[in-house]
Amino acid sequence: GAENCIIYVRSEYTLALQRLTSAIHDAQKLGFLGNSICDTNFSCSFDIVQGAGAFVCGEETALIASIEGLAGRPRMRPPYPVEQGYRDFPTCIHNVETLCNVPFIIAKGASEYKKTGTAASTGTKVFSLVGNVKNTGLVEIPFGMNLNTVIFEMGEGTVGNKKIKAVQTGGPSGGCIPLSEFITSIDYESFNKLGVIMGSGGLVVMDQDNCMVDVARYFTAFNAEESCGRCVSCRDGLSQLLFIYDKIVKGEAQITDLNTLRKLALHIKDTSLCGLGKTSANPILTTLKYFAHEYESHIKEKRCDSGVCENLFEALCENSCPLHMNIPGYLALLLEDRIEDAYELTLRANPFPGSIGRICHFHCQMRCMRESIDESIAQSDIHRYLADTMFKLGSYKTIWNKLIHEKLNANGFSVAIIGAGPAGLTTAYFLARLGYDVTVFESRTKAGGMLRYAIPSFRLPKDILEHELELLKKLGVRFIFNTAIGKSVSLAQIKKQYSAVVIAIGAQKEMLPSISGITLQGVINGLSWLTQFSEGQAYKPKRNCIVLGGGNTAIDVARTLIRLDCKVTVACPHAKSEMTANLQEINFAQEEGVNFLYCYSPHEITGHDNQVKSIKLQEMFPETFDKTGQFPIKQKEKMIEIPCDSVFLCLGEYVDTSYIFNEKTTTNNTIPVDPYTMRVEENVFCVGDAVNGPSTAVQAMGQGKKAAEHIHEFLMNEDNFSQLYGTFAYSKQLPNKIIKSKRIVPRVLFIDDRRNNFQEVILGYSGDQAKSEARRCMRCDVRASTKNLWRNNHHG
Incomplete structure (x- = not known):
């Protein structure tokens, strides 16, 4: 029965103001608004009030104060607006989006409306999808749809080749949801469980270039600026939170500050009077929960991985x-x-x-x-x-x-490194320069790991690797080959003989598809074949070859086979843009004559007389990310069969740590470590694939370098690792x-x-x-x- 309606619009929304003014004028002219609407005894007028855009006016009592011409500040409740609101009249406040659903309900009925959405969150919701996605704009979705669908189908995924990290919801006090939770249903109950709010429907997609610490700091600063100051916990609490954030992004914080941050945010949430204060903790609590490692990196390593906090990175x-x-x-x-x-x-x-x-x-x-x-x-x-x-x-x-002359004097400590791949060799390099007696144990006959055995000479000539390995030998690093720790010698024995031990084994076990025919002659493990080929012992394939996979191993196998005068087809379950192989190498392979089938996955390998005869491939298409951030694959009806003599399996590798470290491991068989020291236990450290699973050579080397620094701190209690870099003056x-x-x-x-x-x-x-x-x-x-x-x- 309300006879007076007010539409509150932010003054900067000029187009909305123009359209609303025009619509009200037209409605009045047609008799739908004003006195005696449609010749009835019901009258209703509409007025537009322009606001200055204060965020706190999203709270209903602050909104009423602003409409009345007062400062937009919340007040204590009760009385509630429905009892005493605008000019002390009973007042009902609706979001425009709520009213947008009314025509459908009037036309179709409530039961029809409830068919859309979930049991508790019915209907649809309009979101403003922005940020690092290809397709931005307004999207209307039914409640119950998940974030994957919105971001990777409607938004068409990330811009460029950068990985999506999170989505920020609900405006400055909404909170952040990590990629691992993108399977979450979009509804009020699910968002509440994650610690975020839906708010007015903002979805800001963030990728690896976004620092989540800086995101939380930014919104804390915004909310502190918007705080009306009526309640002390919000006014002073947000200022104190911002003070802590400023210390973190400047590299001046202590790890204990994180506990203070969490406790203070919870206190503000519990004691604030209005919605702004109660929800201002969301960006803080969600980033602390889902991105704790970024906070720790800022504090422990004085480093911002995303390259946003300028005090914590160089370039x-x-x-x-x-x-x-x-x-x-x-x-x-x-x-x-x-x-x-x-x-x-x-x-x-x-x-x-x-x-x-x-x-x-x-x-x-x-x-x-x-x-x-x-x-x-x-x-x-x-x-x-x-x-x-x-x-x-x-x-x-x-x-x-x-470098040899600068090598520090022997310090009396010895270090055993298990594995002569990129990670182990890098650890050895830095420790040798610091004066340690370093011994590298390697199960094969030569050092280099995947640099030697998995990368063909047309990419990395072996004389280059041999030359660079000579420096390690000149620095005093000893190599013991043909020795597999955990098999020839136990880890327990090594731990007793050396001051510290570094586990640096690589991912050399190959994943096999769950299809029939993989035991036929002519089915070959790609990584093993590359290793044997580098040693001159590889099986000579017949002419028609199929390579299964989309990583660097698959491309290296294919390009090697082309050079052996084979006819080669690479079948990859992903689109070209989603292949993990180096794009330059994929293009080289195409130039050299390798054929590619994108979005095809193995279904069955057929044979005759125990020899490969053909392979059946199922057409696939990538859809949305699963909880690990990988593309699950959906089958199409199309199936093709290709005659072939050999099938090379290059579907990924995993690390087998069971023979060397049979204590606690992760679900994917890697060894859990302290990510900042690479330490497993008292004098045992671990780096590379054994920690991450399959990773790039330079990622493994980075961990080897970090381990060397912390082994030095552990054994010598010295923080002088930076002296190894020297000092160079340049423009x-x-x-x-x-x-x-x-x-x-x-x-x-x-x-x-x-x-x-x-x-x-x-x-x-x-x-x-x-x-x-x-x-x-x-x-x-x-x-x-x-x-x-x-x-x-x-x-x-």
Whole structure:
């Protein structure tokens, strides 16, 4: 029976104001509003009130105060607005979205309306989908749909190749939901269980470039600014929370501050009078719950992994590199014609600049600022150039001798490293320079791990790897080959003999598909075959080959088979854009004659006389992410059968730690460690695939470097690891002008010259090319302030 209605609109919504004014005028003209509506004795007027947009006016009593011309501040309840509201009249407040559902209910009835949504949350909800998704805008969805569908189907997934991390809901006091919970149903009850609110329907998608600590700090600052100050817990509490956040993002906080943050947020939530105060804790509590590791990294490592908190990283490229190589430094030194210094700077952080420069998975390029203009800098190609040039000129000897001369005196401690792959070798490199007696145990006949046995010579020539391994030997690292710890010698024996032990075994067990026919002759495990091929002992395949998989192993197998004059088809269950293999290697494979079938998965391998005859493939399509962040696959009706002689299985690897560490392991058989020290127990540390599962070489090396630092702290109780990096002065001059220019493409071997041989395909930069590429750097490491805790703590 209300006779007066008010529409409250924020003044900056000019289009909404124009349309509402026009609609009210038209309704009055037609007799739908005003006096004696439709010739009845019922009258109702509509007025528009413009507000200044204060967030606190989302609370109903603050909204009423604002409409009355007062400051938008909440008041105590009771009395509730339905009893005493606007000008002391009984007042009912509705969200516009609520009223939008009324016409449907009037037209179709409540029972029809309740068919949409869930039992407790009926109907639909309009969301504003924004952030790091391809397709942004307003979406109306039925309650009960999950976040996966909204973000990966309606929003079409992430922009570029960056992984989605979270979605922020409900505005500044909504909260954050991690990727692992995207299977959650969108309804009020499910959101409440996650600790978030739906609010007015905002969904902000965040990817790996978003720092969740900074997100929580930003919304805490916003809510503190909006707090009306009526209740002390909200007014002063939010200010204190912001003070703690400022300490965290500056690298000045202690780990105990996290408990204070949590307790204070809960106190504000429990004691505030209005909705703003009660929900302002949501961004804090949800990020603490789901992204605790980011808070800990800010405090323990003084590092912001996302490269947002400027005191806690140097340059975005360096920050994203697992080895934290000083990329701007060696680019600047190269441009100053100080190539020896540039090489030395890379070598101090990375024992294999030539090898890794050839096979790096481009972590640094994914965060390069240059990508916002044209293309990222080819950092790995440049440090490969530095290493190759020093090798060709023989100048590396001077730098090596310098590192050997700098090696600290023997400290009396011995360290055993189990596994001579990238992770173990990197740990050995840094510990040897710190004066430790290092012994590396390896089950095979040579060092290098997957760098030697899984990567073909056309990508990484073995003479490059052999050359870089020599430095470790000159630093005093001892190798004991043909010895499998856990089989030949027990871990318990090693623990007694050495001051510290590092488990650095790789993921070498291969996953097998659950299909018939995998025991037929001609079905071959891809990784095992590559290993045997590198040793000259591989099974010689027949001509028609199918390779199953979409990772680097599958592409390496396919490109090797092409060079053996085989006809090769790669069948991958994903679309090309979702393959985990290096895109450049996929394109090379296509150039060389490899055929690709995307979105096909093995259904059955058929045979005759126990020999492979054909393979049946089921057409698939990627749909939405599951709880692990991987694409579950949905079958289509189409099935194809391809005649073949050999089937190579390259569907992924896993690490087998049971023979060496049969105590507590994770569900995927990896070893749980302290992520900041890599320690498993008292004197046992673990790095690489044994911790992460299959990972890139440089990720494993980054963990090896971290383990070496903390082993040194553990045994020597010294915090002087940064002295290993040395000190280099170089130009801090910003580019005068940024001119659009695409990345310099290194020279490659002609396709015809790649046939029937294993010559290296990418020939690398010339000197002029390397310098031209280095000039493209925008020098985002140059800051107005020189204070940087990451640089001070980790690079001297």
